[in-house]
């Protein structure tokens with residue numbers, strides 16, 4: 360175990376790190392911080408929730424010259440919410456040093472961002488589209504940038520952001536240091552990444568499995584039409600503190616959120632077609648526990664660090680193993696426990712095996728609870744609440760009513776009625792969820808997923824222009840648009856990408 364005090368950090372940075380409550384460096388931090396401080400290019404790979412943000416953030420803060428008012432570090436992240444979160448963490452890491460950090464992302468007032476840029480931030484965290492927009496408007500001056508960081512690098516290269524990233528890169532001095540981090544780094548993507556790095560050191564935290572051990576992983580085999588009732592029962596029996604439910608498409612997310620509301624759950628959806636204001640409100644409510652179920656597309660799969668997420672449900676099995684790793688990684692962070700449940704239709708079992716082969720971890724079959732079991736758990740929860748209230752006392756104001764009821768009725772009947780009122784009974788209100796097709800049967804041979812992405816109903820064919828380069832054939836046009844402010848371009852939308860299922864760990 361390495362303590363932060365042993366990493367040779369400056370006093371001010373160390374003070375900020377300790378103020379954040381970090382004492383011991385996680386393995387990826389201990390592995391990459393010294394190499395990054397030497398100025399080497401680094402590719403860092405470690406499991407979800409193991410502190411990659413500080414792993415790249417600390418060396419960057421160390422390298423900021425606070426007497427230089429110009430931008431010195433640029434961090435690119437695939438989604439707006441992640442850009443905001445990363446900028447907040449960098450702000451904390453640079454708190455005592457007084458490093459100035461700004462986030463820029465689509466869907467927000469560009470005029471205000473331009474005014475903020477004039478206040479001389481030293482670190483800018485942004486989504487690719489908006490960063491490029493600022494470069495084109497000449498509102499982002501990059502001549503003093505010495506560090507470029509790509510968080511979730513594989514995702515951005517995979518998504519068709521490669522052109523944007525190359526354009527951003529061409530505006531940054533060649534002498535810069537480049538750092539790339541992700542929990543997943545498929546070989547073909549890593550090779551692309553290495554193209555724009557100089558002799559990078561690859562630091563991979565060795566782990567038996569690609570997912571963290573403290574997430575219990577289950578699969579639920581169910582027909583498409585059964586999924587929703589099973590989900591509701593699972594929510595009732597597992598009583599998550601906070602849960603994220605991932606759906607395949609935006610329509611799916613909207614329908615699930617609505618259906619959950621109808622059945623009495625405090626749920627809201629988030630996806631790339633919502634306004635940025637709406638996305639932020641929903642996320643804030645979730646973080647504050649005002650809603651306890653967040654329904655999301657993969658827009659929320661990468662990087663988001665929300666404490667209290669105890670359960671992740673994959674209502675639809677993800678199409679890539681990488682997506683699975685990141686989705687379930689929203690729980691079980693920083694050493695906490697988590698549970699992940701993945702629904703799979705009988706015909707999609709092949710996908711489940713591909714995921715397992717990649718993560719090197721088997722999911723256990725989970726028998727869906729029956730309606731009776733779900734009620735029983737809810738009744739027990741009601742009892743528990745009553746016992747807690749009794750232990751707390753402070754019920755004298757209610758005693759006269761209690762005495763009145765008991766004088767009129769059989770006491771057992773009275774208590775039974777109270778428990779019934781407090782029990783969330785199974786709600787059979789019909790809900791409307793459009794069935795999704797099974798993912799297409801996959802033909803795959805060793806090391807190559809090879810399958811199409813035909814199952815995605817929401818494909819936006821022309822999302823991004825293909826560049827003719829490998830891995831950029833329309834990117835993930837079919838998936839959620841991460842940086843939704845970008846102009847839709849004309850172009851091929853094949854969405855096929857060669858994919859590797861083999862990892863060298």
Ligand SMILES: Nc1ncnc2c1ncn2[C@@H]1O[C@H](COP(=O)(O)OP(=O)(O)OP(=O)(O)O)[C@@H](O)[C@H]1O
Nearest residue numbers: 381383384385407408409410411412542662664693
């Ligand atoms: N050294 C540390 N000691 C204790 N907690 C830490 C330490 N480093 C980071 N954390 C906390 O761990 C959590 C996860 O960190 P972070 O979001 O950086 O993970 P990550 O590796 O980037 O995950 P992902 O792959 O999902 O992006 C955060 O809440 C962070 O504050």
Ligand SMILES: [Mg+2]
Nearest residue numbers: 411412510662
């Ligand atoms: Mg991260």
